Amino acid sequence: MNGHFAAVGDGPTAKHYGHGIQVIDEDKAFNTNLNEYLNETDVARAGFNYHLISVFGSQSTGKSTLLNHLFGTEFSVMSETERRQTTKGIWLSKNKKEGANGGDVKMADNILVMDVEGTDGRERGEDQDFERKSALFALATSEVLLVNIWEHQVGLYQGANMGLLKTVFEVNLQLFLKDKQSLTGTLRSQTRSLLFFVIRDHIGNTPLGNLRDTLIQDLARIWSSIAKPQGLENSKIDDYFDFAFAALPHKILQPDKFLAEVDKLGARFTTGHRSTKDQEFSGGVFLPEYHRRIPADGLSLYAGGVWDQIVHNKDLDLPTQQELLAQFRCDEISREVLVGFDSVIVPLEEMQTEATRLGKPMVLADLGASGAVAREKCVRAFETQASRYHKGVYAVKRGELESKIDARLKGLYQSQLSAAHKAGVVAFSDAVTGAVKSGQKAGGSYEFAEIVEKQKRKALESFKKEAQSLLIQGVAWTNFKPQYRLFEKELDEVSARLRKEEMRRLAIRVERWVKSRLGDAIGVEFNKLGSGRGGSGAPENGDKPPSDKDLWDRVWNVFISIVGEAETRFADRAKSFEASADEATVGLWRLRRKSWVALREKIEEEMMESNILMKLRENFEDKFRYDEEGVPRIWRPTDDIEGVYTRARESTLGLIPLLSRFRLEETYAAPDLTEFIGPQPAGAEPEDEEDLAPIGGVDEEEGKSLEEEMTVLSESKRQDLVVRFKKMADGVYVEAKRSAIGGITQ
Numbered sequence: 241m242n243g244h245f246a247a248v249g250d251g252p253t254a255k256h257y258g259h260g261i262q263v264i265d266e267d268k269a270f271n272t273n274l275n276e277y278l279n280e281t282d283v284a285r286a287g288f289n290y291h292l293i294s295v296f297g298s299q300s301t302g303k304s305t306l307l308n309h310l311f312g313t314e315f316s317v318m319s320e321t322e323r324r325q326t327t328k329g330i331w332l333s334k335n336k337k338e339g340a341n342g343g344d345v346k347m348a349d350n351i352l353v354m355d356v357e358g359t360d361g362r363e364r365g366e367d368q369d370f371e372r373k374s375a376l377f378a379l380a381t382s383e384v385l386l387v388n389i390w391e392h393q394v395g396l397y398q399g400a401n402m403g404l405l406k407t408v409f410e411v412n413l414q415l416f417l418k419d420k421q422s423l424t425g426t427l428r429s430q431t432r433s434l435l436f437f438v439i440r441d442h443i444g445n446t447p448l449g450n451l452r453d454t455l456i457q458d459l460a461r462i463w464s465s466i467a468k469p470q471g472l473e474n475s476k477i478d479d480y481f482d483f484a485f486a487a488l489p490h491k492i493l494q495p496d497k498f499l500a501e502v503d504k505l506g507a508r509f510t511t512g513h514r515s516t517k518d519q520e521f522s523g524g525v526f527l528p529e530y531h532r533r534i535p536a537d538g539l540s541l542y543a544g545g546v547w548d549q550i551v552h553n554k555d556l557d558l559p560t561q562q563e564l565l566a567q568f569r570c571d572e573i574s575r576e577v578l579v580g581f582d583s584v585i586v587p588l589e590e591m592q593t594e595a596t597r598l599g600k601p602m603v604l605a606d607l608g609a610s611g612a613v614a615r616e617k618c619v620r621a622f623e624t625q626a627s628r629y630h631k632g633v634y635a636v637k638r639g640e641l642e643s644k645i646d647a648r649l650k651g652l653y654q655s656q657l658s659a660a661h662k663a664g665v666v667a668f669s670d671a672v673t674g675a676v677k678s679g680q681k682a683g684g685s686y687e688f689a690e691i692v693e694k695q696k697r698k699a700l701e702s703f704k705k706e707a708q709s710l711l712i713q714g715v716a717w718t719n720f721k722p723q724y725r726l727f728e729k730e731l732d733e734v735s736a737r738l739r740k741e742e743m744r745r746l747a748i749r750v751e752r753w754v755k756s757r758l759g760d761a762i763g764v765e766f767n768k769l770g771s772g773r774g775g776s777g778a779p780e781n782g783d784k785p786p787s788d789k790d791l792w793d794r795v796w797n798v799f800i801s802i803v804g805e806a807e808t809r810f811a812d813r814a815k816s817f818e819a820s821a822d823e824a825t826v827g828l829w830r831l832r833r834k835s836w837v838a839l840r841e842k843i844e845e846e847m848m849e850s851n852i853l854m855k856l857r858e859n860f861e862d863k864f865r866y867d868e869e870g871v872p873r874i875w876r877p878t879d880d881i882e883g884v885y886t887r888a889r890e891s892t893l894g895l896i897p898l899l900s901r902f903r904l905e906e907t908y909a910a911p912d913l914t915e916f917i918g919p920q921p922a923g924a925e926p927e928d929e930e931d932l933a934p935i936g937g938v939d940e941e942e943g944k945s946l947e948e949e950m951t952v953l954s955e956s957k958r959q960d961l962v963v964r965f966k967k968m969a970d971g972v973y974v975e976a977k978r979s980a981i982g983g984i985t986q
């Protein structure tokens with residue numbers, strides 16, 4: 241069995257740990273493969289469900305032999321013939337036995353055993369340094385310290401064992417000085433250890449009870465002899481240690497009995513508990529209070545850190561070591577759990593980035609569920625592993641992890657909502673426009689305000705659903721109310737724009753209506769020209785025939801009444817789709833202006849040279865060719881053709897000044913157009929003015945006066961008209977004259 245140093249010598253890749261692993265080698269170097277060993281033996285995943293035992297005692301007292309029998313380990317033992325130290329440094333191996341006491345008792349899970357190089361070794365001479373260092377190391381990690389001692393050494397206060405125990409006690413005080421409860425001196429130490437004395441080569445003459453009493457007395461003497469740090473002068477040995485005892489027969493002389501007793505002894509390595517405070521414990525040797533509370537997956541790091549402090553003779557401050565360990569492990573665990581998180585989140589991030597790059601923001605399906613599950617899984621995984629470490633460090637690191645996760649989710653969620661926002665606005669706008677169009681197709685009976693209201697509700701609901709799907713209970717930032725409000729605000733802006741468009745459509749419809757009404761009504765008024773003096777234009781209903789002088793009054797009144805009606809229509813309709821007062825005011829103002837322009841166009845049409853000339857001709861002929869009774873004249877040579885002609889001509893010519901200006905009869909002035917149109921409303925925006933033609937006298941800066949606006953025929957046109965009319969009239973006269981002479985009538 242000698243010389244089989246497996247694993248370590250073979251380098252870090254070696255997988256065969258038959259003899260366990262040399263944690264500390266003869267050069268006092270820590271073996272970082274410890275974690276690999278713990279992984280291979282399935283201990284690393286055990287959390288706190290593992291136990292650590294160290295064995296102490298003089299060299300060649302059968303320690304390794306005992307461990308191998310107790311735990312099925314394969315620590316090297318000294319060959320019977322060589323008598324040379326075998327165990328070097330500190331070895332560790334996992335218990336390979338499942339049961340003890342003939343298989344009746346199942347041993348505790350994951351017992352790790354440390355075989356510590358014996359003290360007073362010949363080959364290390366008087367070097368007590370390693371003894372102290374290994375005691376420190378064992379106490380910092382182990383729950384149970386097996387102290388191996390020959391029966392004949394019991395009571396020999398001066399023995400090497402006493403030196404070892406003294407060291408253990410001193411080191412213990414030094415280590416757990418920071419244990420606050422022990423400093424109060426009123427409570428048992430939080431960090432306790434079990435000193436388990438195994439008395440070897442027990443002959444049986446002296447009962448174990450007596451041996452125990454002797455040992456306890458010795459221990460008390462040692463305790464009183466050690467120098468205690470300030471504040472702990474009165475501390476008792478029981479404040480830190482519990483004791484257990486066992487005796488084994490001589491292995492060589494009574495091999496069968498030895499094996500039987502060892503098997504019995506193994507049954508004590510189960511978990512135990514103290515029935516009440518300060519009482520004897522029952523069950524096995526592993527009491528919860530002995531556990532150093534280093535999670536198995538951090539044990540290697542912790543042990544390495546502790547050994548590093550020890551070997552460099554630094555003050556070993558366990559709380560600090562635990563904090564450092566916690567920081568390191570929490571960071572490691574954090575990185576590990578983030579891998580799982582990334583596997584879910586990165587593809588989503590990439591999809592989003594790509595969609596954004598293409599300018600087509602994407603609403604990812606079930607993002608809220610995926611995100612929440614990934615977050616929960618990640619945080620839970622972290623909690624499961626990391627919460628075993630230093631509470632304060634854990635809390636900080638958990639916070640850091642959550643911020644990291646949340647920053648990523650926040651990015652995703654915000655893009656998601658921004659995509660939902662954009663898509664929602666487009667869908668809303670399309671839906672409203674579509675509904676308006678189909679309403680128009682179906683005959684124009686649709687309620688714009690209702691359409692907007694319905695679509696807005698739909699859009700808000702869908703956005704709300706998306707936002708709520710992203711909500712994570714208890715995570716404040718997942719409340720997206722502000723985004724919801726922003727969305728609603730934009731919908732309102734879009735609604736306002738759509739309403740404005742609807743207003744424009746309404747305005748166009750009303751303007752068309754005005755134009756058509758004006759076309760008829762104004763045409764009628766112009767057709768009445770000259771009808772007051774008989775002829776074909778006389779009214780049939782017997783009313784007082786209209787006078788030409790109030791032509792413009794009639795035109796103006798007809799205009800005012802049509803526009804008034806149009807205004808009522810417009811205002812009613814605008815109200816029905818909840819246009820604001822400002823919007824309605826602007827719309828009415830525009831309508832009046834456009835109506836005026838339409839009137840002007842209609843008048844211009846009526847006043848086109850061909851039209852006006854025809855009207856004048858009709859007027860002239862009515863007076864010239866028909867008598868007062870409307871009977872056609874048959875000219876005779878005796879008739880005063882010239883007189884009738886001159887009267888008819890002058891009367892018709894008299895119409896030209898009347899027609900050339902828009903003037904009301906009573907005031908002999910233009911109607912008050914400025915008052916009719918009214919001032920530009922405060923709510924009008926530049927786009928409201930864009931398509932408006934300037935109106936003289938109303939838009940003063942246009943440089944055109946009201947007089948000019950009201951001029952229907954310019955001076956030159958008038959003169960031209962007079963000349964042409966006269967020519968025409970002359971022609972009619974000549975014809976009449978000829979017919980009179982020739983006796984030919986029409």
Ligand code: GDP
Nearest residue numbers: 299300301302303304305317318319320490491
């Ligand atoms: P260690 O140095 O304490 O680990 O001791 P070992 O386990 O290497 O054993 C040292 C020597 O003691 C070996 O030769 C063993 O055969 C022998 N030995 C082991 N167990 C016993 C025992 O119970 N009684 C006696 N007298 N010798 C033993």
Ligand code: MG
Nearest residue numbers: 303304316327
């Ligand atoms: Mg040994």
